Amino acid sequence: MKDVKFAFDKASVRTYDADGKLHVELTPISKANICVYYGKEIPCWEELGLIPDKAYRLLRDPEELRKAASSFNNQPLLNTHIAVSVLAPPKEAIIGSTGESAEFDGTYLKNSLVIWDVNSIIGVENKQQREISSSYRYRLDMTPGEYEGEPYDGVMRDIVCNHVAIVPSGRAGPDVFVYDSLPTGLKLMSKIQKLMALFKPHLANDADPEEMEKKVGEIIKDEDDDGKKNKVAEDELTEEEKKKLAEDEEQAEKDKLAKDEDDKNEKEKMANDSKLAMDSAIKGVEQRFAALRQAERDVRPVVGELACDTAEEVYRTALKQMGCADHASLPSAALQSVFKAYSRPAMANDSTSINHSSREAVKAYFEGK
Template sequence: MKTTDFDATGGSRYYTVAKLGPNRSLTPEGYLLCLAVPVARTGEMLYAEGEILGGDGEAIKGDNDGLIRVSRGPEDLFRPETIASFEGKPVTLSHPDEFVGPSNIRQFSVGTMFNVRRGTGIEDDLMLADLLITDQRAITAVQKDGIEEVSNGYEADYDQAEPGRAVQRNIIGNHVALVERGRCGPRCAIGDEDMANKGKKVSFADRIRAAFKAKDADEVEKLASEAESMDEESEEEKAAREAEEKEKGTQDALSQILNRLGAMDADIQELKKAKADDSDEDDEGKKKETEDDGDLTDPETAAKLDDAGVKLYTGDAAKTILPLAEILAPGIKLPTMDAKTTDAQRAAALCACQRRALDTAYKTDDGKAAIDTFLAGQTADFGKLPVPLLHAAFIGAANLMKARNNDQHTRVSVNVTDFGKTTDVASINTKNRDFWASRSGARH
């Protein structure tokens, strides 16, 4: 299928012959065109101490954990010089060890970025660009290997605001890299080619088309029978059927959550056992250094995580935390990390993100109801909850709210005490974005 992509003025910008998804197409040569890719964002990014230098040539100082939260404002990211500096720059497959220039562009370039601009609406904190990926290795990496996040390579100035905080200014672009995990997080990524179809029910019309295309007589007859049944269904029967489907869907979702929590509980018990084996408790049973007699159900502050706690935030489990935090607290400021971030630093940041998300969600009626289900009678003091219980409550409550939000037959409304009235999800998202935007502006 030949297609032509048009720009905002109606002019032809790109010519493609195959549509792979909402934002992906192939050119006649087989190049991969990725439209409206978020390549950078405003807000905070996480660096390790020693990664960046200030204007005086001295390393920017980190906080007690050796982390630096770098703030990048819209006045810096979207200044005309910065946007122009990224126009026409090369796409690379991971970051090269040196900046790309005339002497090495053949070695590192796998494509080009065009049409660099600021996003609009809910994307007004994003820098967007169209990427034309021309190298077969890179096309395969995106399409088959899931290397979809992006990370800009650039020069910038950094000003120390206080220990652990800095401001980024005077950004000049050099390249954009395709990476497995970018510093800006999953928001800066090529749109998933299957995203438009994920979770959607196949329509009756699509099933008819597929049956005729496959020349499947049995399927056509089956569809005809279904059509007759739908014609004969009364309004009362339809209402009863939809209610039954809704109830079944909710029960299935809760069953999946409980099964997952059961598996998590087994993992937590193993971690508790490992922690007990490694403790310094003597034969007389004196208290551990944590002064909690080894009872992990007692509240504890968790400024630093032990080895058992860190293990909760590594591997596949860590990948689910950020999207689940967005479900609990839409608009929450998410930590951003890259390959240089250690497991301990990543675990501390993700644990803190869980605490903030639970605290924000608990201020809503729906959030409180979902979270209380998994607190096992503990007080909702998320700053002091033990890590295993915190993790279990976070996973369970987020999945429960996700199941409820996905119920397309139910109008979702939440009583939010912060705003003093019942509102819908879209309004909550808007108010959360405005709240965090004002917080970010006041801080820096």
């Protein structure tokens, strides 16, 4: 891999707005390079005949990244990798967003970022969580080759971004990180300063922030002292009291395990509900598509081809072209029946009997209801 040096003496690209959100003007979010993936990490690995525990060297091809750049715009920024969908967005993990001007410079795919979660901002500032890892769909082309002198086993093609994450260590490498020299505005906050950031908006205008900060520090110290006292007190317990304490702790652990199991079951239920909702949505789309194709077949011999998005629109348009005065007011459920009754005399090109048939068809439909 080529050595990469960044000009850290330039003006900072990090800024903070009035609400404390961190804005990064431009930063690498992915890179054209070769990364190692185990077979089981690769989509459709079984269909491709890959070995689950074998390491494969895959290339993020520069041209594929260039074509995919726009898909990295306005994507959720997470503090971990969780697939994002509209049915079950990982709300607790979303900490910000990518910008809307992604660009590829031949090596790096770059974009702006905004981070609005204080813990993630601190992680970025103290460099504990600052490398960027993008998550995307792709089609694997298992054609081996060589890139910049390094061999690879396959190429990622047709890349489409799902989300971007800020993690302790990313696969693209340590040079794909939240780009900056020294930050401006908000600095790394200590535990006390972090608490103060929450308290200050609620302080009276005449309150002294430094005095409040001192009091918060005293509270934390008192808590630490209480913890030490509790430890001493525990050492002075009788055997019976220690036994009771151990039983309470054991029960608390059981309660926690039971709660964890309930949470797990609830998540599984939510996942199943999401799958059912997705299956239902897909079935609905398939049914609408089938109805549209049927409507097109029905009207084609009478009015020819119609470019419409729904079966209802097809029937209404056909009836309108055939001179049906009621085409706009007919209920959706009646359209196919009315059209079929209406179109029979239309084949004889008799406009008088067409209108008469239309009225009779509409009347018959409502009387049947």
